[in-house]
Amino acid sequence: MPVHGNVLGLKPNQKSALERLARRNVPAQRIVTPELATALSMLSREIGRQVGVFIDRNGQVTDVAVGDAQGIMLPDFGRVRAGAQRFRGLRFVHTHLKQEPLNHEDLTDLAKLRLDMIVAVGVGPDGVPGAIFLAHLLPPSPSGEVHRTMGPLNMGALPDNFVAWIDALETEFEHVVRAPREVISVGRALLVHVATDSRRLLQAQQSLDELAELARSAGVVVLDTVLQLRTAPDRLYVMGKGKLQEVTLLALQRDADLLIMDCNLGANQARAISDLTELKVIDRTQLILDIFAQRAHSVDGKLKVELAQLKYLLPRLSALDDSLSRLTGGIGGRGPGETKLEIGRRRARERVARLEKQLKHLQKGREQRRAKRQRSEIPIVSIVGYTNAGKSTLLNTLTQSAVFTEDLLFATLETSSRRLRFPREREIIITDTVGFIRDLPKDLIDAFKATLEELEDASLLLQLVDISDPNYTDHMRAVEQVLMDLSLSHLPRLLVLNKADKVDAEFARTRAEALQGVAISARDKTTLPALLQRIERLLWHRLRDDVDDVIWLPQPKTP
Secondary structure, three states: OOEEEOOOOOOHHHHHHHHHHOOOEOOOOOOOOHHHHHHHHHHHHHHOOOEEEEEEOOOEEEEEEEOOOOOOOOOHHHHOOOOOOOOOOEEEEEEEOOOOOOOHHHHHHHHHHOOOEEEEEEEOOOOOEEEEEEEEEOOOOOOOOOEEEEEEEOHHHOOOOHHHHHHHHHHHHHHOOOOOOOOOOOOEEEEEEEEOOHHHHHHHHHHHHHHHHHHHHOOOEEEEEEEEEOOOOEOOOEOOHHHHHHHHHHHHHHOOOEEEEOOOOOHHHHHHHHHHHOOEEEEHHHHHHHHHHHHOOOHHHHHHHHHHHHHHHHHHOOOOOHHHHOEOOOHHHOOOOOEHHHHHHHHHHHHHHHHHHHHHHHHHHHHHHHHHHHHHOOOEEEEEEEOOOOHHHHHHHHHOOOOOOOOOOOOOOOOEEEEEEEOOOEEEEEEEOOOEOOOOOHHHHHHOHHHHHHHHHOOEEEEEEEOOOOOHHHHHHHHHHHHHHOOOOOOOEEEEEEOHHHOOHHHHHHHHHHOOOEEOOOOOHHHOHHHHHHHHHHHHOOOOOOHHHOEOOOOOOOO
C-alpha cells in the first residue's frame, strides 16, 4: 500500500516502517491499541514528522499518511464530503509532536470528511505515547456546536466500546428532526465581511446588510453572516486561514454551499478560498452581475450583461488545474500550439468583440429615437436613484403604467419611458433608469454606459431617495458619484424624498426643506401635486397651482 504525503528525504527503512503500519489491525471495539499508538509515536519522533493512519470499523488500517512537523497531508479522498447524514466509516489516528490539542485543521478535516472520529496521539520525549486528544461530530442543534472534543487522556482512559458508541451516534444523527429546507437552484450562502477600522464597524455591518439584500434579490438563501476585524486583509485568504477554517465549519454545520465575500476578489484569492473551504466562492461584483443576468429580458439588456460578465471574467481566466497547461494543437498533437487557457481567453475576446459590434448596431437605433425626441422639443425628465428607491413605482403612479416593480434590488433593468400631460397642452417624457448602488462594478457601468448616457438629453433629473432607509445619505452620495463618473452632475436636479409615509411626518418635512427637495410617497397619488408643481416651475419657470389638471390617464409608450 503506498504511503500518502511527504516522504521526501526519508530513509528506506523509515519508508518500510510506514508501509508496515498498513498491515496492522485493531480490535473493532478499540479506538486505538497501545501497540499501534506506540508504533506511530516512535516512528513520528524518529522522522520528526506527523504520522497518521485511517482505520475502518473492522479495525483494518486502510491508508497511511505522513506530513511535516506542523501538519499532515490527507489522501485525495479526504477532500470529498461523504454526505450530511452519513459518516465515512473511518477514524483517523495521527501524532502531534508537541502533544498539542487538536487544531482547527484537524477539526475542519473531521467535519469535511465526515470521519467517525479524529485522534491526536502526543509524542513523548522518549517516543512513547503521551497526551491523547479526540473529537467527534455532533448532530445539528440550536447551540450550533459542530463537534465535541475530549482530552488530554491517557491510553487507559480511552473508551473500549467503539462499535456501540458509533452506532449510538449515528442513530442520534438519524433521529434529529431537521427543519424542511426550500429547494432552490441558486444556493444557500454565508456572507463574509472583513473590516479594517474598528471605528467603522457600523458601516461594515450596514455593508453586510446590503449584501444580504443583494443575495435575497438573487434568490440566494442567506444562512448566516460573518464579520471579522483585522488590521489588514490577508493577501491570499482575505480573512486569514484560521478564521476561514472556522467559517468552513460553520458552513458544514449550516449546510451552506456558497460563500459570498463582501469585497472584490482577485483570481488567486477566489481559488485559494474555494480550495480551502470546498465551497463555491463569489464576490460582491459577481453577485451583482448575476442579479443583472437574471433581470435582463430585452436583447439589448442581455447583450450588455453578457458583455459585462465576460469583461469581468477575462482577466480572471487562469489555470485552475494542471490540464489547462497542456498544449493542444500542432502537428500530431506535438509542437507549438495554444494552451487550453489561451484558447479560452481567445474565445472570450472574440465573443466580447462580437457583443460590442451587436451593441453598436443597437445603439444606432437608440440614437435615432433620441434624435426624434429632441426634434419634438418635449422636455425629458429622468428618474435616477439608488436601487430599490421606488423609481418604477413613481413612474407607474404618475403615468398609470404597469412597469414591473418588486421589493428587490435591481428589480428594473430596462429603461422605460412614458408621457405625462400638464395643463395648457404641455407634456413631458418621463423615464425610469436602472438603479445605482455603492461601488457599482466598472464593467457594468461600461456595458450600460450607452443607456445611461441618454440621461444627457434630460431637461431635469429627479433624484429619488428612500428617506426611510437609515443609510439614505450614503445612498445619495453613491448616486452623486455615479453621476459625476458619467459627467452628468451638471444637469438640473430635483431631490425627491420617497417613502415619507414610513417615517415621522415632521422628520420628512424638515429634511425636505433642508435638502431643498420634496417629500412624497410614490404609492400615494395624493402626495404628488407638490412634486408636479416643482417640476413645472423648473421646466417652464411658472408659478401655478393648477396641477390638479394634470392628466393621469395612461399614455402610449414613447418610441
